Amino acid sequence: MAEDDVTQEQLAAIAAENEEPEPVNYKPPAQKSVKEIQDMDKDDESLRKYKEALLGPGISELVDKSDYMVGSYGPRSTEYDFLTTLEEAPKGLLARGKYCINSRFTDDDKQDLLSWQWNLNIKKDWTD
Template identity: 30%
Template sequence: MSGEPEVARTPEEEETEEEEIKSSYRPPPEKTIEEILAADQEDESLRKYKEALLGQAQAGTVIVEPDDPRKVIVKKLALCVTDRADLELDLTGDLTDLKKQVFIIKEGVQYRIRIDFIVQREIVHGLKYVQKTYRIGVPVDKMTHMVGSYPPKTEIQSYTTPPEDAPSGMMARGAYTVNSLFTDDDKNIHLQWEWSFEIKKDWKD
């Protein structure tokens, strides 16, 4: 979202934008943990750096949730505003229930979105968070963030977006629907969900 409501774009314009993103980004070739560790063994400092980066992954397969075959398990979305408690969405249950929970956001406030997730079994390459915002069914904003590549770990890992400004002004107030997508270089859809927020004049309005 930006400070001013955006002019709705046609599907053709959105498709062109997505193609530009795809054409300007080249995903690296996928490598196993063993291949990454084996490369550049003659460079002692680089070898130690990679071992520290991969951490638990080099000791063997990391499996946090054995009954879940996915490499990436998205746990939570949080709306983070300075000096306020985070507004959180639990993404581990029935995603249709998320539509019943509406975030109230004060107009013009600066916020960030944090995604908490688990990576297990093997390295995931080129994670990407895509968010499309709609008002009365009309697209008003879209943002795409390259999250990066992550090794498997037993701990929850997180990505926080750069700060964004919520819309402000009488015309900006109202209800919005958001379609969120967590994907990667291989076009795996790790999670896709819909949630809602409402812009108001004040937090308690």
């Protein structure tokens, strides 16, 4: 039985003989923003749908089109107030960034009565 016993040194030597160094040829791609990644294949409809299925609907257009009917009101000396439904901002790393929102107030004839533009910053922490 003493002939079958292998020492630790012999095991290490056998392992060293059998070990082949593997070349590391991996080079990571350059870092890109989420917007750059989304714009890379914006003309490929099937890939856009695939990404949407993986990441959720509207990932390419987070600030979407919303229409609200406010009704008909006659003129008066005080202002009218109208509150839309509460909406929650997107969460997560992919949704972070600066968004430009275009708002407008139109009548039934689609005549633009008032237009304005505002920005929304989605951040992890407000101290950034």
